[in-house]
Amino acid sequence: MQTDDGQPYDSELMAAVTELGTALRGLVDASVRTTVPAGDLRATATAVRELTGRLAAAQRPVTQLPALDDPVVFRRVYNPVSGVGSALAPPVRFRRTDGGVLGRATLGPAFEGPPGYVHGGVSALLADQLLGSAAIAAGLWGMTARLELEYRRPVPLDTPLVLRAAVTAASGRRVDLGGSIAAEAAPDEPLVAARGVFVMPRADRHADYFGAITDARGRHAPPRRPTDATGVPGDGE
């Protein structure tokens, strides 16, 4: 059992989920770069369906969080941007910095929009998680209420990127954030600039939205503001 200030978790299971996530990200990448013949693609599809059957042998309901998740510290192993177990995630690893968060990612052709560049919507996907992580790192939490993106230059594929964000204002249930995506080689020249407003739902809506959510042991486990900034590891952790 290990802990990151949240509920202890099964470190063997975490290693296995991370290993499968990494393997799946490799398969997704290979699937868009490959030029093998149709017959090989079909044989691979058959093998993939067999693996799907193995994993589907035991499944959680959607309202039950994965065993490794802890909503209090925002440990979400299948998060589609940052989850170690997600086949969709680049994944981006966010760290707390002085006054905000910093993340790094390199995106391959599975994330392509215009030829050679990251899909504009993928930049938006990253930006939303980036701003949300900065809220959590500041001890706040909210659901996206507004997101505004200014695309200054195309974001190149297969290029190390740096993502930065910080809280710009916070009042009551609302938090305002700003952030950017830049090439690691030119971190102060944003390719995409983002602003967002995140809002913690009112108590009655919160109960409506998350009333059915449980952790893997069946206990009610809605998301909520952390008591401190334990959701994003600090520098050096």
Added chain:
Amino acid sequence: MQTDDGQPYDSELMAAVTELGTALRGLVDASVRTTVPAGDLRATATAVRELTGRLAAAQRPVTQLPALDDPVVFRRVYNPVSGVGSALAPPVRFRRTDGGVLGRATLGPAFEGPPGYVHGGVSALLADQLLGSAAIAAGLWGMTARLELEYRRPVPLDTPLVLRAAVTAASGRRVDLGGSIAAEAAPDEPLVAARGVFVMPRADRHADYFGAITDARGRHAPPRRPTDATGVPGDGE
């Protein structure tokens, strides 16, 4: 060989790419729902790496479009929102309607943000592709310059969604668009409202951005505005 008004393509290869994409989307979904033990996850990871090796036996460079792609009709089989071969895509299928485009999608827990709901960034990802498809359907094309999203209500997982967008203004290289994501059961109550500005790059920048891009036969193949709206199938096609 088949055609969709663009270059003819290899229909056997298209069927195989679609079959593998569908199989991969199933595996991704199973990977986030599964509760099989760590040992089974590790065995699956080993099998996944073996399949990756098979696909990596022959690969295209990133600057070379996939054999099935045709940038003139915006046939992009690995597009991360709408590509039939993409493991990341929901996928959304867009169709031309009177004055715009309409898409349908149902998103499983691989796309989860807050428990039980679609990640705010995933809604942004869908919205960007939605607006871009509406530009293409109108015979226009541009790269995302601005994207603004207003999140009115959370977007539920495992629920049929309807996405609609249309051009609101067009002038020179710029096109303005508006769109929405709603539950199919309440299509006129947007959960997310989107506005965007897409801009066709100036000729000199266009050459900078896409000078190296070729099709699978090695011919220069930059994206450009279609001469007519062949990029998105019409109703009934």
